[in-house]
Amino acid sequence: MSASVVQLTESKKHIQHTHRVFENQKKAFYDNPTPSLAERQENLNRLKQALLTYQDRLVEAIDRDFTCRSRDESLIAEVMPSIQGINYALKNLAGWMKPSRRHVSILFQPASNKVCYQPKGVVGVIVPWNYPLYLAVGPLVASLSAGNRTMIKMSEFTPHTSALFKELIEATFPEDLVSVINGEADVAADFSARPFDHMLFTGSTAVGKLVMRAASENLTPVTLELGGKSPAIVSADVPMEDAAQRIAFGKAFNAGQTCVAPDYVLCPADRTQAFVDEFRARFSEMYPSLRDNDDYTAIINERQYNRLQGYLEDARAKGAELVEINPANENMADGTHKIPLTLVLKTTPDMKLMQEEIFGPILPVVSYGKLEEAIQFINDRPRPLALYFFGYDRDQQNQVIDNTLSGGMCINDSLMHVAQDDLPFGGVGDSGMGHYHGKEGFLTFSHQRAIFAKQKFNSGKYVYPPYGTSFHKMVYKFFIR
Structure with missing residues (x-):
């Protein structure tokens, strides 16, 4: 059997696996659409412990993929910020999750306004090869903090790291909560075409355009972390x-x-x-x-x-x-x-x-x-x-x-x-759109749901038709100026 046929067969398996996991995660989300603070904290702690347990093996895998990658660079740029990002989310998550009270104009009193931060659903993350651990964990931390299910497509150019990270995730989370997808470019193309509730891509501007084009077919909102000439x-x-x-x-x-x-x-x-x-x-x-x-x-x-x-x-x-x-x-x-x-x-x-x-x-x-x-x-x-x-x-x-x-x-x-x-990370124009890290990551992967509420007394009835009353004229006089 030729290498191309073998790759085609493997890609088909990865794609079928992607579709199955996506459907399972959708169902799991509908069964539990709003995970509690305790559930989210538990998930973050499990991820942290897994990273601490696997850190030496992860550093070795990254070194193999690069043929020579400084151990200290991997610790400084991959392991340490991943752990620190989890710690920061754990410390602040309760505050992030609290509904935000908003002002109500006298026109609409008595009533209340608030913004609730709800999970979006199933999030897709596409990871590049240059920092394969940190650029997988960072979005995952934000997604879990916001209460989502997450699918992660790792780079085919870091096979050792991608395989090990898949092992780590499978040992830590059920597949319908977090799943890692490996495979070649055709698997990535199919992945980007899934109707995710949000998708984050890190990579080149050229590929980012393809991802955004695929996402547009499903009206999937995207965060694009691209590059450019800094x-x-x-x-x-x-x-x-x-x-x-x-x-x-x-x-x-x-x-x-x-x-x-x-x-x-x-x-x-x-x-x-x-x-x-x-x-x-x-x-x-x-x-x-x-x-x-x-x-x-x-x-x-x-x-x-x-x-x-x-x-x-x-x-x-x-x-x-x-x-x-x-x-x-x-x-x-x-x-x-x-x-x-x-x-x-x-x-x-x-x-x-x-x-x-x-x-x-x-x-x-x-x-x-x-x-x-x-x-x-x-x-x-x-x-x-x-x-x-x-x-x-x-x-x-x-x-x-x-x-x-x-x-x-x-x-x-x-x-x-x-x-x-505590700073958002993201691009502008050709270098990307959207932000994550810290609170901005939580907000990116949350639906900010506006809720206006009133109880029995309805002040709004005074502006109902028929129009042209003296009350209408008084309202216009005071509020259209």
Whole structure:
């Protein structure tokens, strides 16, 4: 039997399994449409204990999928924020669930207004390959907090992690509460076409459009966590060591395979060489070697490796200056999937790396004159998922905040806004729509049901027909002005 036939057979099994689980979760939701606070807390605690139990195996599985993924990066970026997100939800869930009292105009008194937060039903989550644990657990925490059933489609590019996470979930939850779906791209396409009550997708803008198109057939609301070209602005007077060190950390973490990694740097023209020198020094301190250094993560697979090499070749052919930072001068081109962090100078708009999200250890440096020019450069392009400004002048900070738009922003740091439990995370425009994390995650996966209530006395009868009475005229006089 050929490999293609085997894959087709396996895909059919995964799709049939997806359909069956979806129907079972729908039925389970109708049987218990409003789980209590205690039930939701129990589910979150069970997930937390499972993650603590499996954490070493999960870190090892992620390492195998990347061929080299720093254990500390997996703990810092996957395990720790997953646990902290659960802890934050457990601490605040009772308050989130309380109905919100709202004002009632004198026109409608006596009555009451409130907003109740009810589960939507069955939630679908599509997980990317770059942070396969955290980007599965984060949406799951929000969905469970809101009282939903959840189906999670893991990435086919992280087979070891996906299989282990499926094992973890099956050992922790009944299938009609949480279920993991694995399989290839055709399984993901079918998954996105299910009539979920809400769907969250994390991945590229191109695939996000396909997911949204499939969801539209069912009028399924979607949260799209996409990417884009997140800029980092270096101001004219920030200490260069401070900016270079923090940008180097954000770009080198997971070898740049992060949706909010700094995608390019906007640097004053007269400070470009200083940035290059400081960046090289700070990166070399963190990574004195690359090839056999477990701290420096590899590119996930051959396809992504070749894509990144293609960006470098295209830039070189179009006149760019490439500054490869390889502190130990190691040979990286004989089978390893590691790419030295490479600064790219003298870029032009027609270069692929200035048009596409890089998603790897390549960092273009674009020169500017005045801060207004850097702001205009950003505003002339699709709205990014993150924006970073490095400078201690408060007026300049506010100038960038007030005159740009991005999903999120850090001032004098990179990546760290994603780890703030009490901040919403999401994109805008081409970088996505909707938010989650913390309370915003609870709200995203809850139906905010408006309830107006009155009892026996009905003041509204005084404006019933026939119209034109003196009472109608008095109401219009006082309330239409």
